[in-house]
Amino acid sequence: MLFNSYQFIFLFLPVTLAVYFLLNKYRLTVASNAWLLLTSLVFYSWWNIKYLPLILVSILFNYTVGYLLVEHDSVKKQVVSKKNIFLFGLTGNLAFLGYFKYMDFFIGNLNSVFNADLPLMQIILPLGISFFTITQIAFLVDCYEGLVEDRKLLSYSLFVTFFPHLLAGPILHHKEMMPQFEAVRNKVLNYRNLSLGLFLFFIGLFKKVVIADQLALTVKTGFDTAVELNLVEAWLTSLSYSLQLYFDFSGYSDMAVGVGLLFNIALPINFNSPYKATNIIDFWKRWHISLTNFITTYLYAPIMRSFSKITFGKSMLATFLAMFVAGMWHGAGWTFVIWGALHGAALVVNHVWKRRKLKLPPLLGWLITFNFVNAGFVFFRAKSVEDALKVLKGMVGMNGVLPGTIAEVTMAELVHSKFWKLLLANLQATNVTLGTMLAILLFTLTVKNSIQLKQQFKPSWKSLVFLALISVYTLSNLNRVSEFLYFQF
Amino acid sequence: MKFRRFIYSFVSVLIAFVVMNAVVWHCWTEKIFSPAYGDGGDLSRLGYLPSFKLQRKNHFDLPRRHISLREYSGQPVDLLTVGDSFSNGGGGGKNRYYQDYIATLNQMTVLNVGMFKQEGTRPFLDPVQTLLILINSGEFDRIAPKAVLLSVSVKQSDLLAHPMDLSRTAPVEKVRDIGSYEYYEGSPAADGNPFSFISTGNLQYLYWTGLRYLAGKTNKSVALAPLNRKLFTVQDDTLLYYRNDVKHIPRINKEALEQINDNLNQVAELLAKRGVKLYFMPCVDKYDLYSPYIANNKQPKNSFFDIFRQLPKQYTFIDTKEILSEKVAQGVRDIYYSDETHWSWKASASIFEKVRFK
Numbered sequence: 001m002l003f004n005s006y007q008f009i010f011l012f013l014p015v016t017l018a019v020y021f022l023l024n025k026y027r028l029t030v031a032s033n034a035w036l037l038l039t040s041l042v043f044y045s046w047w048n049i050k051y052l053p054l055i056l057v058s059i060l061f062n063y064t065v066g067y068l069l070v071e072h073d074s075v076k077k078q079v080v081s082k083k084n085i086f087l088f089g090l091t092g093n094l095a096f097l098g099y100f101k102y103m104d105f106f107i108g109n110l111n112s113v114f115n116a117d118l119p120l121m122q123i124i125l126p127l128g129i130s131f132f133t134i135t136q137i138a139f140l141v142d143c144y145e146g147l148v149e150d151r152k153l154l155s156y157s158l159f160v161t162f163f164p165h166l167l168a169g170p171i172l173h174h175k176e177m178m179p180q181f182e183a184v185r186n187k188v189l190n191y192r193n194l195s196l197g198l199f200l201f202f203i204g205l206f207k208k209v210v211i212a213d214q215l216a217l218t219v220k221t222g223f224d225t226a227v228e229l230n231l232v233e234a235w236l237t238s239l240s241y242s243l244q245l246y247f248d249f250s251g252y253s254d255m256a257v258g259v260g261l262l263f264n265i266a267l268p269i270n271f272n273s274p275y276k277a278t279n280i281i282d283f284w285k286r287w288h289i290s291l292t293n294f295i296t297t298y299l300y301a302p303i304m305r306s307f308s309k310i311t312f313g314k315s316m317l318a319t320f321l322a323m324f325v326a327g328m329w330h331g332a333g334w335t336f337v338i339w340g341a342l343h344g345a346a347l348v349v350n351h352v353w354k355r356r357k358l359k360l361p362p363l364l365g366w367l368i369t370f371n372f373v374n375a376g377f378v379f380f381r382a383k384s385v386e387d388a389l390k391v392l393k394g395m396v397g398m399n400g401v402l403p404g405t406i407a408e409v410t411m412a413e414l415v416h417s418k419f420w421k422l423l424l425a426n427l428q429a430t431n432v433t434l435g436t437m438l439a440i441l442l443f444t445l446t447v448k449n450s451i452q453l454k455q456q457f458k459p460s461w462k463s464l465v466f467l468a469l470i471s472v473y474t475l476s477n478l479n480r481v482s483e484f485l486y487f488q489f
Numbered sequence: 490m491k492f493r494r495f496i497y498s499f500v501s502v503l504i505a506f507v508v509m510n511a512v513v514w515h516c517w518t519e520k521i522f523s524p525a526y527g528d529g530g531d532l533s534r535l536g537y538l539p540s541f542k543l544q545r546k547n548h549f550d551l552p553r554r555h556i557s558l559r560e561y562s563g564q565p566v567d568l569l570t571v572g573d574s575f576s577n578g579g580g581g582g583k584n585r586y587y588q589d590y591i592a593t594l595n596q597m598t599v600l601n602v603g604m605f606k607q608e609g610t611r612p613f614l615d616p617v618q619t620l621l622i623l624i625n626s627g628e629f630d631r632i633a634p635k636a637v638l639l640s641v642s643v644k645q646s647d648l649l650a651h652p653m654d655l656s657r658t659a660p661v662e663k664v665r666d667i668g669s670y671e672y673y674e675g676s677p678a679a680d681g682n683p684f685s686f687i688s689t690g691n692l693q694y695l696y697w698t699g700l701r702y703l704a705g706k707t708n709k710s711v712a713l714a715p716l717n718r719k720l721f722t723v724q725d726d727t728l729l730y731y732r733n734d735v736k737h738i739p740r741i742n743k744e745a746l747e748q749i750n751d752n753l754n755q756v757a758e759l760l761a762k763r764g765v766k767l768y769f770m771p772c773v774d775k776y777d778l779y780s781p782y783i784a785n786n787k788q789p790k791n792s793f794f795d796i797f798r799q800l801p802k803q804y805t806f807i808d809t810k811e812i813l814s815e816k817v818a819q820g821v822r823d824i825y826y827s828d829e830t831h832w833s834w835k836a837s838a839s840i841f842e843k844v845r846f847k
Contacts, residue, residue: 006685010507191492198499459495468502475506476689 001046003201003255004208004478012043017262024187033154033181036162036263043163044127051126055161058096062136063156065089069143070151086144090137097133100125105332128167130329132160138298139174150178164259168252170270170290177265186264197261199457202471203450204254209474211440212248215240223381223391231401234394236437241381242374243440246275249288254450268293273449275373275441278365280346281354283373295322316351320344330380335388339379346372507687514686518694529581532729533828536711537694541828543723545582555588555599566632567597568846571616571623572640575772577603580831587837591638595846600632615648616641617752624759625656636846637760638807639753640770643777643793644737650745653752655759714783720817721827728783731830734776738789743796750800757804767804768846771797772832775825778813812840 001008016039023032045052065085072082098106104120111118139156142148150156159177160166180186222229222237229237253270260267274287284292303318304310320341327340360368375392382388393399448456457463520526520539533541555570570576570588578585592599604619616639623629641649700706707713712732719725757767777791794810813832816824816839824836 006687191496195492195495195499198496459490459492461490464490464495464498464502467499471499471503472506475687476510476692479685479688 001043003252003259004205006478009475012039013259013262020263021187021189029184029187030154032187033158036181037154037158040158040161040163040166044161044166047127054126054129055132058093058132058136059157059160061092062089062139062160063153065092066139066143066148066156067151069140070146070148073146082144086140089140093133093137093140097129099123100129102332131169131171132166134294134298134329135160135172138171138294141298142174148174150174150182152178155181162260162265164256164265165267168249168256169288170253170256170268171294172267172290173293176268180265188264190264193261193264195459196454196457197258199463199467200254200258200261200450200454202258202467202474203453204251204256204258205478206470206474207247207251207254207450209477212244212251214436215244215247215440219244219381223387224383226390228399229391229394230399231394231397234391234399237391238374238378238395239437239441242275242377243437243444245377245380246271246444247440250450269451271449272451273444275370275444276366277369277373278360278362279353279369280343280350280372283369284343284347291326295326299325312351312355316348319347319351323347334385335379335382338385338388339376342372342376342379346376510687510691513691513694514688517698518688518690519686522688522690527581529579529585529826529831530828531579532711532731532830535731536708536729537690537697538707538711538729538828541724541727541729543582543721543823543826543828545826547578547581547585549584549589551584551589551593553589553592553596555586555592555601558600558602561600561632563631565598566600566634567595568599568636568638569629569632569634570599570601570638570640571604571620572638572770573604573616573642573645575642575831576601576616576640580826580829580833582826582833584834584837587841590834590837590841591846594841597846600634615645617649617653617756620756621653621655630763634765636766636768638768638770639756640772642772643774643791644731644733646749646771646793647737647740647745649749649752650740651748653755655755714786714788716779716782717784718782718820720779720782720820720822720824722822723827725822725827727827728776728779729827730774730776730779734774734791734830735788738791741791741793741796746793746796747800750797750802754801754803757802761803768807768844769802769804770807770809770840773810773813775830775832778810778817778825781814782817807840807844809836809840812843 001012003009016036019035020032023029023035041052041055044055065088068085069082069089072078072085100123103123107118107120110116139148155178156174158181159172159174162172162177162181165172218236218240222233222240226233226237250271257267257269268290270289272286272289274283277283277286299322300318303321304315307314307318321344323344324337324340327336327338327343330336330339375395378391378395379385379388382391514522517539518537520542521530521534521537526542527544528547529545530542533539556564568588568591570591576587584590586601588599588601591597602619602623604616620629620637620639623632697706697708710732712730712735714728714730716726716728720728753767753769760767771793773794774791776788777793780786780788780790794808797806798808813824813836816835821835821839823833824839825832
């Protein structure tokens, strides 16, 4: 089920919320958590019920391995070492993810290298598999390190499947979440949280429906349909995607945090105006924050711990490797490998730069960072390296600067301002005008982000009118339901 | 304001919004937006005018059908058609493709190409450039039709009024991927997005209905004109037409039409070298066809056909205005549907009963 659907907004959410607090009102707390688990599974199955057993098996597997890890120290006769149990759990998760996500990529590369003709398995990627798998890997790591206390199956299952975060994050940590499902104070309807939750939800919905979806057609045409792109078209295509991805994913995250708040559950923030970053380290502190935290804790730190002696060079190697793996996590394809490697390399350069105490004017730093991120996202979006190069070639002007009809305009026509009419017509024909694009970019760079708006939120007639207007406008424009970009990862 | 009051107020707004949408949808807008009420009806939809909607479903009852480029599998082709929405079943309802009348009445195999999109992110090409890409890419020789019918609606004819690059081409392997004019070809877009009872259309309907009653204004895309004859089955004495039918009239002049004619003559020469005959069918605009019957008409006259008839041609010109004007003068209703900017099956049948392909 999608957040941006009428079924979710007018049926699923109100019913789930009403029954949840009704059960809690009668102090049926276990039943209320069970209800939330049940509705989360319905939310997941709405896409395709065939994959429900998959997530259930994954939960039971990880819960069992986690239980064995936690209980291990108290067992007198230890048949299998704790490390082996952990490795078994880790391997199981990686094999699970590897099969569904990377098998065809692996076979495709085997075919290329050995000139073989092995048939692809055409496996459909189950929704949210990357998210719920790494969430559970983190749980196993914490079980191994003795950091897990709450071992109730219901709480654990709810932590993994809680529908606001299930499909595209934010990536949760059990230590932050499981106590919240048990806390008595969270079982009472809280009008403050309801107000803040609805405020965030509709801001997120506005970002998705009104901004991100408007850019989708330009992105699709530029990346998938076009044979070649000139400079203007290529920049419109790449900027459209960078903005689409941001508004789509941050919109989803706002909605997820908002829905969590309706249930008095605080989910971590995921975005903090990333396109305002003035260097790439800053960017990763603002973009997909829960992923950055996960990478730091569960990838970068273990790699560092594996070194006998820590040096700056080794920490840079760990940084690069962590980003490289993060790139692979996003998708099975060379475009993601390149994207991860590019960001890994950029982080290394940024750290070296920082260590040498070199400084850049903030505006120049922003310009370099934004353009790097924008160019990197070309690989992130393109279906193949060739498609990415097609857009990048256009961005550096290798296919001409302006649309053909404009390039043919004579000086006389230029004087008679036909040029401007044609330019406008051509830009409008790309589905998104340059003016619209600049307006969205300016909006992104200057307006307060949703988290800042939430912090300043006070119930008043002014805020009521604001919320009513954006929600009515967005709901009216919702009749074309589209999926969120991050579901595919 | 307290949080509790804020929530109750906001939920009330949401409930009022849903109820308002349900009422407007059920009473009025479902008729113009919902596929359950049939196909076609672009003008009633654009103008938020459900009273003009003529209920009809796409269906075919002719014994012979044309084939589309996507269905084409190498069979011999008698006639290749290239054109805009008029050539792609735009009007909806019974036998919406005029190509089916050509196929049936002439016992011919007709292949409809539609109109290619331009490379990059730019919009549709015109029919002539589409044909040139087919010819120069080698695709045309592979199909090897005996004749070609180029068609364009008069209001879009200025697309052809510029010097053309006769060598224009695209890679052969890309020709089929360029994306032909599939809007009316049964692609998902053809059926429209599934309209929910909540949509901006409901608010727009209320806005434009209010303006029409209070200030006599219609939506900027469409216009209404009283007729002195009953020429439609729905809203029989009122003409609903696309404003562009009138807006483009100042662009019609001898110089522009000579340029179009010159382009077509060059294409005809190019085809003649291959032994292929060219037909050109400009589709008369709805306003132009019905303007003699508009009471107290103060809008300008469309002179396209008057000028174009006089020009020297190396191709066969199909005078749709002359053929259809005769039918309208006889009092035949719904040559154009009341709710459409495209003509109906009656127009297609009338034209191709008169124009035969040898």
